[in-house]
Amino acid sequence: MFKIAVLISGGGSNLQTIIDGIENNHLNCSIEYVISDKAGTFGIERAKKHNIKTFVFEKKEYGDALSGKILEVLDGKVDLIVLAGYLSILKGDIIKRFKNRIINIHPSLIPSFCGKGMYGIKVHEKALEYGVKITGCTVHFVDEGTDTGSIIIQKAVEVHDNDTPETLQKRVLVEEHKALPEAIKLISEEKVKVEERRILINR
Incomplete structure (x- = not known):
């Protein structure tokens, strides 16, 4: 198990x-x-x-x-x-x-809106402030940096013209709830291969 x-x-x-x-x-x-x-x-x-x-x-x-x-x-x-x-x-x-056995979920498409101080609602505020049309979430391995580890899975979320940070956060969270179990399943089934920064997935 x-x-x-x-x-x-x-x-x-x-x-x-x-x-x-x-x-x-x-x-x-x-x-x-x-x-x-x-x-x-x-x-x-x-x-x-x-x-x-x-x-x-x-x-x-x-x-x-x-x-x-x-x-x-x-x-x-x-x-x-x-x-x-x-x-x-x-x-x-x-x-x-x-090493390569710690994963994190981040509420943006890394490398956008990540790093020091970027967590929670702040991420969505920055995405709206910048005016991006697409945001999302990222599951990545954890290394010595902040949100700098290799990317395993990303899910995209369209940004609506009338979005607030709170409405955007809710829609991104829906995708987080899909991405994190998916990453765990792939890793547990040994379908994730690390090649330097790139992650290869054998589906």
Whole structure:
């Protein structure tokens, strides 16, 4: 069984799509741990409801030691780490130990509207400010940079003339809920090949 850990910072809607994918047999995986960097998140409640082991390591408490603490829990225990709306930046040994085994979902078509400070509603505000006609979401591997890892999957979303950041965010989230389980499925079935920056998918 392919084992994953899901890292969250909020409501966990992307986590829920993974849980649903497992329960309807679309994903042949098990979620071993859900870890949040904030106390009181609804995502943790979702995990508990499905009897998934949870940890809360608050960023304000652990600071620069946060990534090391997560590595301590996950090292040797899971095949893949999934960042599903996780807002802290992973650093140091965990990136090396889990090279090409950490994925993140970002609410834009990387390399647009990504990098430091680009998360949540801010991404959609920037997309509208710039006037793009197409935006979307990206699932990518995590490396030492911020949103700089190799791209696995992208889904496009048309921008409407009357869009607000909130309406755009909702439509992009619909595609996130498709892209993240799809990436997990491809990786778990060993259909993803890494060639330097390029990702080749054997469908």
